[in-house]
Amino acid sequence: MSSSRPRLEVERLSASWGRTPVVRSVSFTVQEGEVLTLLGPNGSGKTTLLRAIAGFERPTAGTVRLDGVDLAGVPPHRRSIGMLFQEAALFPHRTVLENIAYGPMLQRRDERDLRAVVERLSALLTLGELLDRSPLELSGGERQRVALARTLAARPRLVLLDEPFASVDVEIRADLHAEFRAALREFGATAIHVTHDREEGFFLGDRVALIFDGALEAVGPPQELYGHPGSARTARFLGYNVLEGAGGPIAVLPDDLTVVPDPGPGPTYTVRAAGLVGRGFLTVLEGAAGERVDLRSDRPLPVGSVVGLRWSRGVPLPRAGPADPRG
C-alpha cells in the first residue's frame, strides 16, 4: 500500500445480464499490495463485477484500468489478473505440482525460478506432502490452498478471489482465512476478495467495499466501516439493529441491548423466537412496525412476551434511515 498510483482503477463500471442491470456504475480503486474485500449479499452483483474485471463479462459501460492501462478489449489471458473460483477449478488431469507450475510454464520461466516459486508456495501453504497427488485426492481446503498457490505462482498483478471458502468445511475455514491472509501479504499480492460472509471479509480485507443491488454503498477500512456504518442498510448488513433513538435512528449491536421488563410508555417489542447460540441466547424480537431486532442475553425470554429495550452504546445514523424503503 505504498504506491501513489492505484494498481486497479474501476470507473463507473456497469454490467447486465440481458436487459437486467447487475452492476450499476461502480467506481473504486485498489492500491498495490492492498486486499480489498467486496462484501454484499447473494445476488448483489459481486461475482459479475469480479468477472468483468477479469474480462469474462463484457461491461455495458465504464472502464477498468490496471497500472494505468485501460483493459477494454484485452482478453483475460493477457490481463495478468489471476482468479480463484469457488470450486477451486484445479485441472484434475494434472498433479498438484503441475497445477502450480501451469502459469510459470506458460510464461516459459526457467527451471530454477519455477522450483523456487513452487518451494516457496509449498512452504507457505503447507503443500509439500501434496505435490505429487491428484487434485481428486484432496479435501476442499487443500484444493483451495493449491488453487491459491497456482494463482500466486503466475505472479499476476491482481488476484481475484471469488468466494473461495464457500464450499469449504466450516471447521477449517478459520485456518484457511489465516493462511490466505498470510500468503497474500507475504507475496505482496494486490487482491479483491468477494464474499457475503462479513467476518471473513473483515478479517481478510485491508479495506471493505459494501455492495448492494449492484451499487457500492460504502468503502473503507474494516474498523472505520464497522464503527461508522453510515446508513441503516449498511448497519443492518453488518449485524447492527437499527432503532429509533431520541435524536434519530441509531445502530446498536445485539450485545449492547438489554431488556426492560416494564417498558412504560416507550416502544415495545414482542419476542418471536429464542435459541442458544454459543454461550448465550439469541432472541429475535419484533417491533410495532414489524422491524426485527436481535438481542443477546444470558437467559431465554418467553416467546410472545412483550418487553422494552435499552442500550449501553450505539452509533447515530443519518436521518434518512427511516425513509429507506428497505428499512
Added chain:
Amino acid sequence: MRRGSTDLLLLGAVVAVVTAFALLPAGALFARSLGGSGGSGAIASAFTEPADRAAFRNSLVQGGLSAALAMAIGYPAGVFLGRYRWPGRGTFRSALLLPFLLPSLVMVLGVLDLFGPSGLLAGPFPATRWLASGVPGIVAVNLFYNVPIVVVLTATGCEASSSDLEETVASLGGGPTRAYLETWAWPSWVGAACGGLLTFVFSALSFAPPILLCGDRCTTSEIRVYQLAEILGEPAAAGVLALLLVVGFLAPALAYVVLVRRLRPSRGRRHRSQPPSWGAPGTWALALSFGAVVVAEGALVLAVLFRSLVPSGSGATGRAWTTLFSSATAARLQISVAGAVGNTLLFASLAAGVAIVLATASSFVTSRRPALAAGLGLLLFVPVLLSPVVLAEALAAFWRPLLGGAANVWLLIVLSQGLLGLPFAVQSLEIPLAALPRASAEAAETLGASPWGAFVDAELPRVRRGVQTALLFAFALGLGEFTATYFLVTPQFRTLPVAVYELTNDRLFAAAGAAAALLLGLSVVVFALIVASGVDPHE
C-alpha cells in the same frame, strides 16, 4: 460471453470446408439440374413419374416403420442402460457401438445368414424366413443397424436428467410414475426421438439393403437418384430428385439437430445411476429388453462369422476364405483383398482425422459462442442430409475435373467419409464438453493461457473419452461407409465394403460372407484397441 479471434478463425475454417466439399458442390449440382433445358420438366416429372413417387413412398414406409420399431425396441433397453448401475455396464455400452463399425451390407448378410433360405434359424424356425426378404428384410436390417443408436441415445437422455430432482419428488411423496413424469420421461424420450429420427433418415435413404433384399419393388429415393444419374443417364432428373429429397428430409434433420442439443446435461446437474431394483417386475422387463437387443446383435455378428467358416449347402469348411483370396476374386474385384483392406483402413483413418479436426474446432467455437451452436450443428449435418449418393454425385461432378481425374479420387472418398461422420463426432465431443464447469478453462485463461490453449489444456483432457468416441464414430463410419464410396470409387481404390457388395451382387455369398467377416474382424480389433486405450478416470 466473451468472443475472440481464434473462435472466428476456426468457425471460418469449419464453414469453409463444409461449404467447399458439401454445400458448393451440391448447390452447383442442383443449379445445373434446375437451370438446364430439362429442368422444369424434371421438376414436374419428380412429382408425376410413377417410379419417383413409388421410390419416395418406399423411403417413407421403410424409414417410418424402421424408426417406430427401433424406438419401441430401443427405448426400454436404453432405460435399463442409462438408469441402472450393474456389472459390465460400460463394456456392454461400448459393445453396442459395434454395429456402427459395420456397413449395413454386413447386416444384410447377417440377416440372410440367420433367416435366409439356408439360414441358421430358418431350419428350426421356418416361420422366420419372411424376415429375409422384401420390406420385412429391409426393416430387419435397419433395426439391427439402428436399434443400438436408439438404445445409446435413450441412455444418454436418462443420464441428462437430475437425480436431485428425482429424489426431491420422492421426498415429497411422489411415486416412481410421478418421478418418471416429472424428471426423466422427457429427456429419455428426447434421446429415443433423436435415435428414431436418425433411424428414419438412415433407413429412408438406405441404398444396399433394398437392392439386395428386394430389388426394384423396394427402390428408395436414394437408389432412384443413383439409377437416374448412373444407369438411365438423366442427370437433371437425378439432381432435381436429390434436391427434393434434401428439402423433404430437412424437417427430421432439423428436429434431430435441435433435439440432440437437449441431451446435454446442465452444468452442475448430476445423474447418479442406481443398482437395479430386482423386486420390481418393470426392472425385469427392462433388463430382458436390453438382453434381447444384445443377444440379437450378437447372434447376427456370430452368424456372419460362422457362415464365413461353415458355408451353407455343400461348401467345405474354409472354402469361403479360399474363394475370397483367390485370383479369380481379385480379377472380379479388380483389386486384391489385401489391397481393399489397405484402402479401407487408410481412408477410414484419414476420414477420422478430418472429422476429429473439424469436430474439435467446431466444439471450441460452440463452447465459446453457444448462440451459434444450432446453426453450426445444422451446417455440419448437411452432408448426412444430402445423403451419401447425392454428396458423392455432387463431389464427383464438382471436384473430379478440378482434381485432375481418377488418380486423386481417394481425396474425395476421404472427404465424403469424413463429412458423413462429422456430425456424430461433434456430438460425441460436445455432450461431455457441455457438462464441464467453465471455471477450469477460465482459470487457465487467468493464468495466461489463450482461449484455444485453455480449451486444449483444461477441457479436452477432461473429455478424453468423448474424443475417443468421436474418433471411434468417425473411423467406424469411414470403415463401413459404402454408398458414397461406391459412387466415387475407381478400381484401384476399392474398399472392403465395396467388395462385399460386388460379391453379394454377383451372388458369391460365401466369398461375400468371408469378406464381411474380415471387415467384422477388423472392426472388432480397432474397436477393442480404442476401448482398451483407457477410460478417463476423471470423468
